[in-house]
Amino acid sequence: MNLQQLRYVVATAEHRTMTDAARSLYIAQPALSRAIRDLERELGMTLFARSGRGVIVTAQGRRVVKLAREALDAVHEIEALSAQGRSPEAELRIASPPGLEPGVAGRILRAYSAEHPKVRVHIVRCDGRDGVVSAIRDQRADLGLTDLPVPADLISHPLERQEIVLISPPGLDLPDPVPVRMLDGMPLVLPAPGGIRRREFDSLFAKYGVAPVAALETDGRDDRLEPVRAGAASLLWYRGTAEQAVRAGLVVRSLDPSLRRVIALVHARRRLPAIAQEFLTVAEGGSAA
Template sequence: MNLQQLRYVVATAEHRTMTDAAKSLYIAQPALSRAIRDLERELGMTLFARSGRGVVVTAQGRRVVKLAREALDAVREIEELSAHGQTSDTELRIASTPSLEPGLAGRLLPAYTAERPGVRVHIVRCDGRDGVVNAVRDQRADLGLTDLPVPADLVSHPLERQEIVLISPPGVELPDPVPMSRLNGMRLVLPVPGSARRREFDALFARYGIAPVPAVQLDERGNWLNTVRSGAASLLWYRGMAEQALRAGLRVRSLDPSVRRVIALIHARRRLPALAQEFLSVAEGGSAA
């Protein structure tokens, strides 16, 4: 049993459906269901009874949910005590997704280290928004840089709105900007079905009434540009990846209408170390919407 499982139990009890609980946790619904089943098997008890499309907390489950909430509250209190003792630290840990790291390293970090040259900043590289959220929750990072939305147990500080662009193999003839309608039937690299990121893309496509072809479906973002370079498909991702894509010989085009996402620094709901508070001040002071 671990803290992540306790969070899963509490979220499922609060939302009363696996689907809504999974959305709030930014994980796939099958993954949540499997984690709950594994925990029930480990404890030797049934925590949730399935009822139609939802779940009902059992008598044993109510006791476990109560204790899980108390345990998570205790962990938050311990984190607050820990934060009070971190004022002498000289290392700041920031989690970031690969696509946002260039902006972090190229703009935010130089501005911060110019004011605090004695501070060592360690970038915790994470595979997507879920990885950043988990790094902050698990205290592997003091702050996280990711796009919104994030779960309600985290605090977000919006910094800017970053454009989503189309990255295509060389030789693909398209106008710039690319009308959204041209994505209909286009072969795209997409996250796996059921993931939080895939749901966001599907909502975007539904909004414009288009149906791209999922040519490749994977969450390993490190392989996305290689897949585009092979000519298998195009990719929708942030303008921050444009320089890396151009160096790889790929084409980068805007969309019409333009699509932008809010980029934010996030942290847990607790007293932040002084270094993290100072970084927030520098980042918000120099951010542009």
């Protein structure tokens, strides 16, 4: 038995399907199934039983999952102690996509640093929500700042609602705000197919009966604005990126009806280090609806 197997057990219990658990762990589903079977043989007990397209946790499995969570939490705390022992000052790691850094993250960080000047806050830059979730699961960050929803194995603390805007090349004959119906046939930079964010956009388009043209499909943060700068497409993103877009000579417009997403701090289902809990307290105390 090893820590990797314990992480597999916890993920399978939380997602209730091998496919979703494997996706969250960034491994192949057959490899996850094989690892679980090997652990069950080693322990001499059945942890999961098949139920339709998913799995259910057995009575013995529930006890093992509980202990596995406690063991992983203990490992996390030991690693935190070790990190503090190597550094004269405590370090708090916050995962965030670039679009949220200047606004939400910046405001919270200033308030937190004023109250806790001896804590060094390190921003772990991530490619969108999936990158934030991955950083939390891999324990590369203590907290994450992202839009909702997030997978059920993470706990979220909503902070504010942020507007989605249309970022376009200059010279387009568009009103402000732009009616959502005008997105029909418009060349847009869209998230890559198959991901959570792309499914959300597709659901939004279906709701309003529009079908934009995918000029570029990418999850990379560095290449989103390039087609917009080149005049080939527009981009739906957060108001927090508006300053960067305006500096690049682009035009930012609201949408009608107004579209907003909830921004939240998220973390794993484990006991937070004291410095992370204090950051959460400061963030919730200064958040705005």
